[in-house]
Amino acid sequence: MSDVKTMTRYKAWADEVFLAxxxxLSEEQLVAPQPILFGNMLRTLHHSYAMDRxxxxxxxxxxxxxxTRNPDNPPSFDVLHQMQLAMDAWYVTYADALNTETLGQIVEFEFIGGGDxxxxxGDILLHVVNHTTYHRGHVADMLYHCAVFPPTTDLPVFLRENRTHGV
Structure with missing residues (x-):
């Protein structure tokens, strides 16, 4: 299995475990002000989803x-949770359909902040995984301030737990 396929599966697993x-948490905990650009946990999670989109x-x-990379008015956590799981499933399916040639194809785009x-x-898929991991870490830090311990979502744990699934 290619690294990209493994990593998109890892992202889906980590998001599922983390979002569970x-x-x-209560709604109050999700939207409590936090010293982060996105303002709170819910908006940070919404940013991750929006950038996946x-x-x-x-x-x-x-x-x-x-x-904007920081959209206003995030959906409720329950809706966002389901949207994120569906998005992760899309990325797994998308990665599965790629071969070595298509992984290397260049995609041109415009950044939200401007510029080509x-x-x-393949690099886009790896970025998506890395970006979510980065912000999962932000939210994990916020969880500690709520006296909630985040689950372990390290890649070696995923690999150990999914060894029998061909990952």
């Missing part, structure tokens, strides 16, 4: 409709 823990649109060659960009499909 977040689901235990932006990169999905780039991969598909379609408009994403976002004008170009990355291979």
């Amino acid at each position: 823990r977040i689901a235990q 932006v990169w999905q649109a780039h991969l598909l060659g379609e408009a994403h409709g976002y004008t 960009g170009a990355m291979s499909r």
Whole structure:
């Protein structure tokens, strides 16, 4: 299995495990002000989802409709949770359909903040995984301040737990 396929599966697993823990929080905890650009846990999670959608649109060659990396008015956590799991499933399916040639294809796009960009499909997928991991860490830090311990979502744990599934 290619690294990209493994990593998209890792992202889906880590998001599922992590969001299950977040689901235990109250609405007040999710939207409590935090010293982070996004303002709170819910908006940080929404940012991650929104950027997954932006990169999905780039991969598909379609408009994403976002004008900011920090969109206002996130959906409820329950809705966002389901949207994120569906998005992760899309990325797994998308990665599975790629071969070595298509992984290397260059995708041209425009950054939300302006400017042209170009990355291979494989690099975009790795970025999506890395970006979510980065912000999962932000939210994990916020969980500690709520006296909630985040689940372990390290890659070696995923690999150990999924060894029998061909990952």
